[in-house]
Amino acid sequence: MLTISNLQATVADKPILKGLSLTVNAGEIHAIMGPNGAGKSTLGYTLGGRPGYNVTGGSVDFDGQDLFELEPYERAAAGLFLGFQYPVEIPGVSFVQFLREAANAQRRGRGEEPLSGGEFLKLAKEKAALLRMDMDMLKRPVNVGFSGGEKKRAEMVQMGILDPKFAVLDETDSGLDIDALRIVGEGINAIMRKPNKGVLLITHYQRLLDYVKPDKVHVLAGGRIVKTGGPELALQLEEEGYEAVA
Amino acid sequence: MSELAPLPTRKSEAFRYSDIDALAGVWPIAREELLVPTGQSTSLSVVEQGEGAVARHLVIEVEAGAAFDLRILNAGNVFGRIAVEARLGEGASFTLGAAQLGSGPQTLEIVTEVSHDAPNAVSRQVIRSVLGNQATGTYLGKVAVARGSDGTDAEQSVRAMLLDRTATANAKPELEIYADDVKCAHGCAVGELDAMGLFYLQSRGLTPPEAKRLMLQAFIAEAFTGAADEERLTEAALARLEAML
Numbered sequence A: 001m002l003t004i005s006n007l008q009a010t011v012a013d014k015p016i017l018k019g020l021s022l023t024v025n026a027g028e029i030h031a032i033m034g035p036n037g038a039g040k041s042t043l044g045y046t047l048g049g050r051p052g053y054n055v056t057g058g059s060v061d062f063d064g065q066d067l068f069e070l071e072p073y074e075r076a077a078a079g080l081f082l083g084f085q086y087p088v089e090i091p092g093v094s095f096v097q098f099l100r101e102a103a104n105a106q107r108r109g110r111g112e113e114p115l116s117g118g119e120f121l122k123l124a125k126e127k128a129a130l131l132r133m134d135m136d137m138l139k140r141p142v143n144v145g146f147s148g149g150e151k152k153r154a155e156m157v158q159m160g161i162l163d164p165k166f167a168v169l170d171e172t173d174s175g176l177d178i179d180a181l182r183i184v185g186e187g188i189n190a191i192m193r194k195p196n197k198g199v200l201l202i203t204h205y206q207r208l209l210d211y212v213k214p215d216k217v218h219v220l221a222g223g224r225i226v227k228t229g230g231p232e233l234a235l236q237l238e239e240e241g242y243e244a245v246a
Numbered sequence B: 001m002s003e004l005a006p007l008p009t010r011k012s013e014a015f016r017y018s019d020i021d022a023l024a025g026v027w028p029i030a031r032e033e034l035l036v037p038t039g040q041s042t043s044l045s046v047v048e049q050g051e052g053a054v055a056r057h058l059v060i061e062v063e064a065g066a067a068f069d070l071r072i073l074n075a076g077n078v079f080g081r082i083a084v085e086a087r088l089g090e091g092a093s094f095t096l097g098a099a100q101l102g103s104g105p106q107t108l109e110i111v112t113e114v115s116h117d118a119p120n121a122v123s124r125q126v127i128r129s130v131l132g133n134q135a136t137g138t139y140l141g142k143v144a145v146a147r148g149s150d151g152t153d154a155e156q157s158v159r160a161m162l163l164d165r166t167a168t169a170n171a172k173p174e175l176e177i178y179a180d181d182v183k184c185a186h187g188c189a190v191g192e193l194d195a196m197g198l199f200y201l202q203s204r205g206l207t208p209p210e211a212k213r214l215m216l217q218a219f220i221a222e223a224f225t226g227a228a229d230e231e232r233l234t235e236a237a238l239a240r241l242e243a244m245l
Helices: A040-048 A072-077 A095-109 A117-130 A135-139 A148-162 A178-192 A207-211 A231-240 B020-026 B195-203 B208-224 B230-244
Strands: A002-011 A014-024 A029-033 A053-062 A080-083 A090-094 A166-170 A198-202 A216-221 A224-229 B031-036 B041-048 B054-062 B067-074 B079-088 B093-102 B107-116 B122-131 B136-145 B152-162 B168-177 B182-191
Touching: A002 A040, A014 A040, A014 A053, A014 A198, A014 A224, A029 A231, A040 A053, A040 A072, A040 A080, A040 A166, A040 A198, A072 A080, A072 A095, A072 B195, A080 A148, A090 A095, A090 B195, A090 B208, A095 A117, A095 A135, A095 A148, A095 B208, A117 A135, A117 A148, A117 A178, A135 A148, A148 A178, A166 A178, A178 A198, A178 A207, A216 A231, A224 A231, B020 B054, B020 B079, B031 B041, B031 B067, B041 B054, B041 B079, B041 B230, B054 B067, B054 B093, B067 B079, B067 B107, B067 B230, B079 B093, B093 B107, B093 B136, B093 B208, B093 B230, B107 B122, B107 B152, B122 B136, B122 B168, B122 B208, B136 B152, B136 B182, B152 B168, B152 B208, B168 B182, B195 B208, B208 B230
Parallel strands: A029 A198, A029 A216, A080 A166, A166 A198, B031 B054, B041 B067, B054 B079, B067 B093, B079 B107, B093 B122, B107 B136, B122 B152, B136 B168, B152 B182
Antiparallel strands: A002 A014, A002 A053, A216 A224
């Protein structure tokens, strides 16, 4: 579903990704772990198409399409979702308005009929309930005044509403207390654990993986995948550290 | 300002950033006088989005305990100048919410002088400008608090968003205070759309113009919040924004 081949990327002319390769098949959830500065967030932003993150080599095939041929909004319409490590505050724009426009922009991009106001609200309520988020919070401006944990839960509500084929989740577990971690973990499973979907979970800690069982765990260091294993690799990393394992 | 006055030059502070050639075509500017009698409330919306040059000069007397709510959408195609002189009586209230939207070789300006001539009057001014290409947007706003006008509460919030590096925003909020017990606040900022915010919206599926429009809609919203015809003003502003992007 997502095949990254020898990906190289720079930020401000500095090489960060130096030949990264991995493949996530439909129905799989992969975790990427790695020390600070390894290039984890750069991988997420490069896949999402953030300006300033320049691909200098390699390729990414997403469901049969060359990902880098697509603009960020086209990637979203094609079914890619990027969960932000630091969700952005947008004063004055309500979540409800933003998400309805986003959902309908994606549908338009796929040649589907837009959702009516009623249909959208029903969908939003259902996904907010899944993440135990008060619907009133979605009437507020995007992420403004939200705690770190609320922002991350709101990211998952967005993912539920947009219903992507593939999600790249950048440290979705950071800033969450233990109850919120479980809720978010269960939310990821409910939304994305499906035979036709895939997930790349970027994380620092093994905790989230107790709830979202990965099919594979990759260690990213120095801009490359240096080791790949099963869920037991995450436990080993937690015990022994990156230096010992990778 | 008399109707017989000669055409000003840019040496005159109130016309420093004006388009004098365009101004010549509409000179002299007629004074439009409004009176809000004691204890009454009135509102007015000024929407300028025509093809030609426009210059207006509103002179408003807000008597004791009266309230005046003025909203302006200044989005003409060539030259739009709206000057407002407001004189506030004791305990009077004056609200100005204005949006200036320009994306061509156009000059838009709002020039205000709000005089707190008696105690306890309140004035609130919110000016939002969105400027692209070669557009110039100006706000010159003076708040004058006369001797003895204690309890004055005056606020000016002036922000401009530049869509292109070639656009120009001028802002000069100015306070002239001769009373002791007053609260006068002014804030002024000129900036560009937040790149990270735009990427965030696009990563959710909005096209670049849709993402910009959503952020700009939020940016100007405050100018029309609480207006009697908030919906009509917002719709007109949105239509203009869409055309600009």
